[in-house]
Amino acid sequence: xxxxxxxxxxxxxxxxxxxxxxxxxxxxxxxxxxxxxxxxxxxxxxxxxxxxxxxxxxxxxxxxxxxxxxxxxxxxxxxxxxxxxxxxxxxxxxxxxxxxxxxxxxxxxxxxxxxxxxxxxxxxxxxxxxxxxxxxxxxxxxxxxxxxxxxxxxxxxxxxxxxxxxxxxxxxxxxxxxxxxxxxxxxxxxxxxxxxxxxxxxxxxxxxxxxxxxxxxxxxxxxxxxxxxxxxxxxxxxxxxxxxxxxxxxxxxxxxxxxxxxxxxxxxxxxxxx
Amino acid sequence: xxxxxxxxxxxxxxxxxxxxxxxxxxxxxxxxxxxxxxxxxxxxxxxxxxxxxxxxxxxxxxxxxxxxxxxxxxxxxxxxxxxxxxxxxxxxxxxxxxxxxxxxxxxxxxxxxxxxxxxxxxxxxxxxxxxxxxxxxxxxxxxxxxxxxxxxxxxxxxxxxxxxxxxxxxxxxxxxxxxxxxxxxxxxxxxxxxxxxxxxxxxxxxxxxxxxxxxxxxxxxxxxxxxxxxxxxxxxxxxxxxxxxxxxxxxxxxxxxxxxxxxxxxxxxxxxxxxxxxxxxxxxxxxxxxxxxxxxxxxxxxxxxxxxxxxxx
Numbered sequence: 001x002x003x004x005x006x007x008x009x010x011x012x013x014x015x016x017x018x019x020x021x022x023x024x025x026x027x028x029x030x031x032x033x034x035x036x037x038x039x040x041x042x043x044x045x046x047x048x049x050x051x052x053x054x055x056x057x058x059x060x061x062x063x064x065x066x067x068x069x070x071x072x073x074x075x076x077x078x079x080x081x082x083x084x085x086x087x088x089x090x091x092x093x094x095x096x097x098x099x100x101x102x103x104x105x106x107x108x109x110x111x112x113x114x115x116x117x118x119x120x121x122x123x124x125x126x127x128x129x130x131x132x133x134x135x136x137x138x139x140x141x142x143x144x145x146x147x148x149x150x151x152x153x154x155x156x157x158x159x160x161x162x163x164x165x166x167x168x169x170x171x172x173x174x175x176x177x178x179x180x181x182x183x184x185x186x187x188x189x190x191x192x193x194x195x196x197x198x199x200x201x202x203x204x205x206x207x208x209x210x211x212x213x214x215x216x217x218x219x220x221x222x223x224x225x226x227x228x229x230x231x232x233x234x235x236x237x238x239x240x241x242x243x244x245x246x247x248x249x250x251x252x253x254x255x256x257x258x259x260x261x262x263x264x265x266x267x268x269x270x271x272x273x274x
Numbered sequence: 275x276x277x278x279x280x281x282x283x284x285x286x287x288x289x290x291x292x293x294x295x296x297x298x299x300x301x302x303x304x305x306x307x308x309x310x311x312x313x314x315x316x317x318x319x320x321x322x323x324x325x326x327x328x329x330x331x332x333x334x335x336x337x338x339x340x341x342x343x344x345x346x347x348x349x350x351x352x353x354x355x356x357x358x359x360x361x362x363x364x365x366x367x368x369x370x371x372x373x374x375x376x377x378x379x380x381x382x383x384x385x386x387x388x389x390x391x392x393x394x395x396x397x398x399x400x401x402x403x404x405x406x407x408x409x410x411x412x413x414x415x416x417x418x419x420x421x422x423x424x425x426x427x428x429x430x431x432x433x434x435x436x437x438x439x440x441x442x443x444x445x446x447x448x449x450x451x452x453x454x455x456x457x458x459x460x461x462x463x464x465x466x467x468x469x470x471x472x473x474x475x476x477x478x479x480x481x482x483x484x485x486x487x488x489x490x491x492x493x494x495x496x497x498x499x500x501x502x503x504x505x506x507x508x509x510x511x512x513x514x515x516x517x518x519x520x521x522x523x524x525x526x527x528x529x530x531x532x533x534x535x536x537x538x539x540x541x542x543x544x545x546x547x548x549x550x551x552x553x554x555x556x557x558x559x560x561x562x563x564x565x566x567x568x569x570x571x572x573x574x575x576x577x578x579x580x581x582x583x584x585x586x587x
Contacts (some may be wrong), residue, residue, distance in 0.1 A: 016403050016410075119288060122518075122570050123563055124525030134547040134555050135299050207414070214416050215529050219544045234419060236532070241422060242430045252419035260414035267406055 016264045023261025027254065031081050034074025042067065042075040043226050053246070060250040064240050069233075073250050077258070078229035080213055083144055083222075083229070087209040090148030095155025096198075100186050102156070103163025114160070117153045125150045125208070126215060138221040147212055151205055158201040162194030182205060201265030207259045214255055230255050277578055285571045290342075292563045297341050300552050301334070345560055355551040363542060363554060364561070370538035371531070372438060373450070375523050377458040378465070382519060386466045390473025391500070394481065405474065412467025417526050421533035423459035428456055440536060457534045461526045465519050475513050480504045510577045517573035521566045 039059075046066035054061040060069035102110040120128070125147075132146035134182065166172065175185050191198075210230075216222035217231030225232065230251040237247035344350055350360035393405045428434045435456055441449040480486065481504055489499050528540030535541075539558055546554040 016407055019407070063518070119291070121567055122521065124521050126525045126528065127559065127562060130528070130543065131296075131299055131555075131559055134550070134552070138547075157467070211416055215418065218416075218418050218529060219532060219547075221544075221547060227339060231416075233423065234416075238422060241426050244424055248419070248422050248426075252416070255416055255419065256411075256414050260411055263410040263414055264407070267410060 002154050010041065016267065017188045020261045020264030020267075023257040024265060025261075027077065027081075027258035027261060030074055030254070031077040033109065034071075034078045038068075038074050040068035040071045042071040042228055043069075053244075058119035061244060061246040063233075063247045064237065069247055069250050072228040072233060073230070073254050076230045076233050076251060077254050079140075079223060079227060079229040080210055080231070080255070081258070082211040083140065083147075083213045084206050087147040087151055087213075088205045090144070091151030091155050091205055092198075092202060094148075095152045095157075096191070097158050098168055099156040100163055100191070101161025103160035104167055104182070104190070106164075110160075113156070117157060120150075120153045121157075126212060129212060129216060130219075130221065133216070133221045138224065140223050140227070143216055143222040144214065145219050147209055147216075151209065154205065155198075155201055158197055159194065162197055163190055166193055167191045200266045210255065210259055278575070281571060281574055285567065288567050289564060292531070292561060292567060293342055293345060294338065296560045296563065297338050297558055300556050315363070345557075350557040351553045353546070353551050353554045355546065355549045355554070360553050360557045364539065364557060367537055367539045367542050369442060370536050371524075371527055371540060373442075374454060374457055374461065374527050374531070374536065374538060375520070376452050378461040378523050379520060380463050381458055381462040382469055382523075383516070385462070386469035386473060389466070389478065390470045393470055393474040394477035405470070409467040409471045409474075412463050413471075415464060417460050417464050418529045418532050418533045420463055421457065421530050424456050424460055425534065457527075457530050457536060460533065461523055461530050465522055465526070468522075469519060471509075472515050473512065475514075476508050477504060480508050483507075513573050513576050513580070518568050520569055524565065525560055 031112050044067065046062070049062050049066045050064055058068050059072065060073065063069055063072070080126070098113065102113050128150050129143070129146045132149075133142055136142045136146075163186070172185055172189065180189070213222055213229065214231030217229045218235045220232075220235060223229035223232050225236075232253040232260065236249055237244070237251070241245055348361045352358065353360055353363055356363060393409075396402055396405055429436065435452055440453050485507075486499055486503060489503050494503075524540075527538065528543055530536075531538040531541040532544055539562075542554060543558045545551075546558070
């Protein structure tokens with residue numbers, strides 16, 4: 001399926017999907033280029049150009065230490081997305097395994113795990129992340145671990161409900177008669193069939209992870225200075241909001257377009273399936 | 275009645291479990307309160323003596339019992355950072371957080387219910403697309419970034435309010451509104467996006483169901499179908515959803531209080547975590563969890579009242 005084809009829905013171009021793709025592309029480009037090249041050293045300070053307004057030499061201006069905001073956004077977006085991807089990977093892999101086994105086999109383990117799941121889901125994840133960080137200390141690794149563990153239940157629930165439905169279907173019985181083992185049925189036969197709900201769970205999870213990272217770093221409990229992350233930059237920008245608003249607007253917009261882009265893409269994917 | 279008893283027992287068990295986990299979480303921290311209270315060069319004997327006097331050497335379960343008793347009577351010991359009883363610290367800040375949460379909740383319900391109904395009636399592809407775009411945008415804005423933009427525009431440029439100012443609602447209601455409406459908007463906007471989307475999909479689901487077709491074929495007017503049939507049936511999922519929103523508001527206000535310099539419970543929590551003031555952290559976490567669990571219990575009760583067919587799980 002070509003990209004142009006995919007952008008169309010019912011023969012017409014779908015504007016939300018185009019905007020989503022555009023935003024994701026911009027965010028990816030900025031963060032990927034930021035891994036290899038930034039116009040300035042993102043941590044180099046320069047006292048002569050504190051809080052300079054946006055200009056051609058400094059596209060988004062400079063912050064209170066004279067650091068180039070655009071370079072920091074490039075690096076910071078990379079950090080934020082890396083945290084998001086790691087969190088989602090931990091959550092998705094563990095959640096898939098847990099959801100697959102409990103959904104497929106059922107029984108007492110299923111009952112207990114789902115009760116724990118419900119209890120965890122009721123409590124806001126940022127509160128749990130705060131507890132985790134206050135016990136194990138703040139830092140990027142702790143943040144990834146905390147959010148990763150907290151994201152397991154949401155994936156487990158999606159996968160489990162898929163498995164509960166799929167395991168009763170004829171193709172599973174067929175495969176069983178053909179002599180396929182349980183593990184093969186679970187991961188070769190059933191898992192590809194719940195691809196679409198898993199994909200939208202991945203997108204929602206990624207967005208939540210990015211927003212949580214931003215909030216935790218904003219509270220100075222996530223990524224530690226001098227490393228740039230989008231949330232960290234926002235918290236550093238706050239005292240100078242009046243003198244240098246670009247310090248806050250640049251990372252904020254970066255969060256906005258990446259989360260909105262992924263959101264718009266996942267939204268359309270889900271609707272198509274219905 | 276059986277439902278009520280079962281749910282109440284489940285509530286008690288959940289609360290006890292939450293309390294135990296909160297208690298346990300702060301037991302595994304490598305350095306305990308005695309070490310934290312003394313200076314770096316304290317001798318081993320001094321640490322042991324303080325441990326003894328703080329009751330840290332008693333068995334785990336005895337301390338858990340004391341902790342529970344304290345939680346019920348509101349005795350949480352002293353904050354290591356401020357040297358004040360935790361209960362006193364909390365009661366000072368309680369009003370700010372509760373009023374922020376309530377105001378945001380009113381905003382969310384007041385704005386998203388009409389918008390959700392409107393969105394559910396959007397029939398064309400373009401209409402649906404526009405609704406989807408706007409709800410996604412609202413959900414993508416981090417609340418604290420919105421808060422900063424609001425501070426910049428309304429606080430710094432237009433000077434409509436002073437960030438960090440607060441007047442209790444009981445003293446001057448309009449003054450209170452002037453200070454609190456902006457933080458409340460920052461808390462509410464992402465949740466409004468969520469709620470509109472949820473309302474739209476659950477109303478749509480109801481509108482395509484058989485009973486709506488029957489009502490229409492009986493000659494029931496569009497408006498009557500919506501108000502008498504659809505909204506009543508959509509109420510159960512909406513109540514459950516709103517409970518979740520309430521929990522999300524509490525979480526959101528932790529960050530928003532920081533943005534607007536409001537001295538509420540959330541800000542106290544953030545500050546206490548940074549300064550490793552564990553008695554305060556423990557108390558706030560336990561109380562917030564308890565509030566969320568009790569809210570869920572209340573929602574279950576309301577749902578059961580609205581729809582008696584709901585079976586006990």
